[in-house]
Amino acid sequence: MTVRPMRWWDIPRVHHIEQACFPQDCWSVDQFWRELAGQTRDYVVADDDGAVLGYAGISTISPDSDLQTLAVDPHNQGAGIGRRLLARMLGCARERGATSMILEVRADNTGAQKLYAGAGFETIATRSRYYPDGSDALIMRCRPLPDLTDGVTA
Numbered sequence: 001m002t003v004r005p006m007r008w009w010d011i012p013r014v015h016h017i018e019q020a021c022f023p024q025d026c027w028s029v030d031q032f033w034r035e036l037a038g039q040t041r042d043y044v045v046a047d048d049d050g051a052v053l054g055y056a057g058i059s060t061i062s063p064d065s066d067l068q069t070l071a072v073d074p075h076n077q078g079a080g081i082g083r084r085l086l087a088r089m090l091g092c093a094r095e096r097g098a099t100s101m102i103l104e105v106r107a108d109n110t111g112a113q114k115l116y117a118g119a120g121f122e123t124i125a126t127r128s129r130y131y132p133d134g135s136d137a138l139i140m141r142c143r144p145l146p147d148l149t150d151g152v153t154a
């Protein structure tokens with residue numbers, strides 16, 4: 001498996017994973033098109049011999065980077081793909097000169113929180129009723145940005 005830049009032709013498959021992972025508040029196809037066109041954006045996919053299994057994206061205005069999205073196809077979760085995508089995003093942010101990354105995660109999404117904590121993110125705030133269904137969000141920040149590429153073939 002490789003982690004490579006997302007291309008426009010990946011969008012239908014990425015959107016399929018998006019709908020499976022975020023049924024209540026998934027992004028539209030147009031949103032992915034806009035993100036790919038953004039000069040401050042880095043979007044990548046996990047590609048297993050032509051099969052897209054996950055994706056992630058950041059927005060960076062140095063010194064701050066924002067993890068916009070991260071998702072792995074439900075059939076392929078728990079195999080280390082999310083960790084590799086996050087490592088690549090941290091690397092992209094560093095290449096753009098960022099020294100911190102911030103993200104929002106649902107308060108009940110403990111699996112994702114564990115992934116982020118393992119990479120060095122800490123919870124710095126809670127936003128009440130942040131999501132359309134009334135769920136709270138945790139704001140997590142990683143600072144400084146670690147180099148997690150050691151031992152990870154991204």
Ligand SMILES: CC(C)(COP(=O)(O)OP(=O)(O)OC[C@H]1O[C@@H](n2cnc3c(N)ncnc32)[C@H](O)[C@@H]1OP(=O)(O)O)[C@@H](O)C(=O)NCCC(=O)NCCS
Binds near residue numbers: 070104115
């Ligand atoms: C969160 C998500 C991206 C993780 O990707 P993944 O490929 O399944 O995660 P990995 O296999 O790389 O796991 C890395 C670490 O994350 C943690 N983790 C991930 N999923 C977990 C779960 N369901 N329960 C507990 N810990 C979990 C573990 O610490 C794990 O390390 P370990 O296996 O050594 O214990 C994936 O589950 C997903 O797409 N979920 C739905 C969308 C989502 O919630 N995105 C994040 C939005 S903020």
